[in-house]
Amino acid sequence: MTAAPARLATYRALARQLRVDSIRCSTAAGSGHPTSSLSAADLMAVLLAGHLRYDFARPDHPANDHLIFSKGHASPLVYAMFRAAGAIDDAELMTYRRKGSRLEGHPSPVLPWVDVATGALGQGFPIAVGIAWAGKRVLDAPYHVWALLGDSETAEGSVWEAFDRAGYERLANLTAIVDVNRLGQRGPTELEWDTDAYAQRIEAFGWEVLAIDGHDLDAIDEALASAREADRPMAIVARTLKGKGVSLVEDREGWHGKALKPDEAEKALDELGREPSRTFEVAKPPEWSRPSFARRTFEPPAIGEAAATRKGYGEGLAALGRARQDVVVLDAEVSNSTHSEDFKKEFPERFFECYIAEQQMVAAAVGMQVVGLTPFASTFAAFLTRAYDFIRMAAVSRADIRLSGSHAGVSIGEDGPSQMALEDLAMMRAVHGSTVLYPCDAGQTAKLVAEMADRRGIVYIRTTREKTPVIYHAKETFAIGGSKVVRGGGSDDKVAVVAAGITVHEAIKAAEELAKGGIKVRVIDAYTVKPIDAAALAGAAKATGGRFVVVEDHWAEGGLGDAVLAALAEAGVRDVRYRHLAVREMPASGKPAELLHAAGISARHIVDAARDLLP
């Protein structure tokens, strides 16, 4: 089957224009990746003019296809597409990479037609998997998801997590277009033009694969048509030339991430042919609305006796699932440990098993919030470190996702340091706009889960493996940003102990011990580590003359202690007397209580530190 001549002529004209505009905007900017744009221009021209269904006037149309530039450095190309679709005008195109422009060096959702930020390779594609998965499983949506990948980025393991997930779930609404232009940043890629090797690998992960010449408009047209019709995900492995169409740079090394100089660009435009850029028609999506998600009041679970906060998380999630149909839950094959299984048992259709692929899990969560769902993703807190690049980029994507990390700190006991999160508070505090929660009581945890649902940005909750006593009344409420004074609170408190999670219980024991000696201690449950309750800290400073013990089951750097000091300094509280109890030596295995003690963060150490601070 060959495309009609008129159709082909349109593709050809659009491809030419995409090349020209990619060069024009990057040359004007003086930087960018024109050659990586040129290799994929034919692929994207055929997609835009022949297969994409997208209403650029209504970027929030729920039936719009999704186009994810996983190779985000080809931003000149995607912006040229927006210009060709009439979404932006030529003047805006020429603001590329300038201060104040929406056209950033790599695409980000400051543009309404961009779902997520890309530019860290190997991320857009796993996010596309999440969008497709939600479309198939939860929404029954008519949209198709198209991901443009670079060949270099297939070196990222996350790409294979994505191929695996989509292949296993038979996400027929997903197409991966791999631009095999043979050249990476500093020279040839590993597989160069061995499209058979790509095909063999991708097929082995359960995909249908078509290997084509990525500059043959007819072949592209046919491939994209069959991709939409396929009954499983399809990859189009397209052999291309980097810099295609401009002899100065075509298939040449040394031209990655480099704009043509103005005189070079002029010659390139001569070569490509000069015609004024124009608007091309793009097919509209069908009329379709997302299912409306019922909501009712959240009823917190009743947790009467000692329970682990991770169990509170699970029960809170299940209760939230009852209250809100937009809530979806992902887990990395440890749902019986994180207790997200409590949700899964009630709402299996809204539970997404990601197996042990934390990067794909976070990416899928990002994808699901693109299409209006409210995702919660959980694993051991230690293993969220695996997905830190994805979490960082989720913030650049302005994504609203909720992460739960269980098994925090040395208090997990016998499993040893590989399973102990001791850096997660630091990692999560240093995410732009993040919220970091660390409750100490299972009922409190369940209530905070409900608060997380409407919180913008990256919201993290840290939970504990061990059972902890119930310290809050069933009617107590917890706002994000708040804290609770759980012992003391009078103006005659001598020392403030700031704790969170497991150490709150140690602090209470310490306060009771000190009370026997007539020493009044204010114990603050800093269940919001970020934004920390600065007012409560300032109040405690006033009462105690600035005497603080901070105790945390975390390395000394970047966690609760740093948060407290920063808040006090920011609030202008001077004259602080400070003792910081944190984990400072590599832990080993042992019983939880033994390890808390060995790390110097048990009640005994709090008592000593508080005494040490007394006037």
Next chain:
Amino acid sequence: MTAAPARLATYRALARQLRVDSIRCSTAAGSGHPTSSLSAADLMAVLLAGHLRYDFARPDHPANDHLIFSKGHASPLVYAMFRAAGAIDDAELMTYRRKGSRLEGHPSPVLPWVDVATGALGQGFPIAVGIAWAGKRVLDAPYHVWALLGDSETAEGSVWEAFDRAGYERLANLTAIVDVNRLGQRGPTELEWDTDAYAQRIEAFGWEVLAIDGHDLDAIDEALASAREADRPMAIVARTLKGKGVSLVEDREGWHGKALKPDEAEKALDELGREPSRTFEVAKPPEWSRPSFARRTFEPPAIGEAAATRKGYGEGLAALGRARQDVVVLDAEVSNSTHSEDFKKEFPERFFECYIAEQQMVAAAVGMQVVGLTPFASTFAAFLTRAYDFIRMAAVSRADIRLSGSHAGVSIGEDGPSQMALEDLAMMRAVHGSTVLYPCDAGQTAKLVAEMADRRGIVYIRTTREKTPVIYHAKETFAIGGSKVVRGGGSDDKVAVVAAGITVHEAIKAAEELAKGGIKVRVIDAYTVKPIDAAALAGAAKATGGRFVVVEDHWAEGGLGDAVLAALAEAGVRDVRYRHLAVREMPASGKPAELLHAAGISARHIVDAARDLLP
């Protein structure tokens, strides 16, 4: 070919003992993963008694094979192997998971026969690739590397990065043994017993694959023999039963990570047969010594004019390469940006291209230090977030590795936030025992590179994209843990500005501006962010009455500001007046100077903040 009956009998006896001891030690501990140990007991019995060449009395023997339990939760099995090899006695075996025992919940190098810590899945295997790569490329070593993988962990993308790397490099000295026991933590794995699917995938990545019955001792024997002889890496995909040999748990769900109760264990031992555990013979490695690496004095490169610190890193590395033959360099396909290419050009044989696979890069570095090399690994600092779990675990492994992250902060300019590291200082500070360096001058950077070589633990250096002025004399020296006063220094300084990297230059401009108004400012170049120079900070506090401006091209959390406050608090410095200039809004694209200004961390903002603090 069938193994001789005596050989088979030995295997059988050893396999039985490994099963028994796996159960005994985990039941005594009351926790652990006996069923994951039982599935691989036959594989490991044949390996230990028939194929491994390892002198357990000389764990530092350079020709010893390397055995990496990538499925680290099967620790009862590896400890039972050590007991069978006579490396530990029965009494020690029974201390498993107790406080003070070397036999931690997951293996770690507190035991001399363990190369690296495992327990975070998908890490041991990529590290094994590093050991094999060094053995082939640098050492020409006779050792063979055996990695035992679980089937669940093949969901981790890092495992495919490792298959890719080893396949591409044809590491014939590496064997992956995949224990396909069908059951993950909370139920069946994705591929269950589809060993064909495993084989197809692994073959597509350039490996030879043998699929066998993992309980057929003869088949295992033959597979391991051919693995050592293969001319490329071989994977043995072994179909096994989780809990094999104990009917209570064999192939049963709900038994992951669960010890048998004492009465259940008694029945299991009855079923397996009761014989006293004994010592088995293990083949010794051939006599062989590592090549000795020549060393001469490090001659720092002459850097006369403005240059980027990333360039200082590259030139420093090349100079270090001249001084020390044990130095090896890895990069994730951006060596022309990180400037590790300066080393590569001179020492291509000691340069390891990892393509865009940051996890594999860090894992390979960990592997290379196992065999006595001194690895430096570099990429954009933002993309080191991709490998955070590996960096965290490298600390648990007590590994000595050096990481360089380039393109830090908003000062990279036009490429935008996806490429800007703004969380790396927080991330790296929160690694146990880490060192964090952040120089501001290319010559200083080169000298610090030399200091990094002998530093223990995880040593990180953060570099800048833009050229910065030379501010230090060619003869200046820089110790890790130190800082430099680059403006002011007298007892009449009114304010201290603590800066690092790009902001040092802004601080100098600010100090010069303030000097015009007669205001003396002490500018501290805190080139060691961890361990920060607490004495210099205390001294500055004394001179200035505790007036500090901290300015950093990093998010406000977890970086230089938090480090300074923590050091002052720790040192008992009270009465601190503090202004913190850091990145607080999501940056976009723009020119470096524009972005520094927009983020509020330029000279102008430092001047304002300093003025604000004046008495």
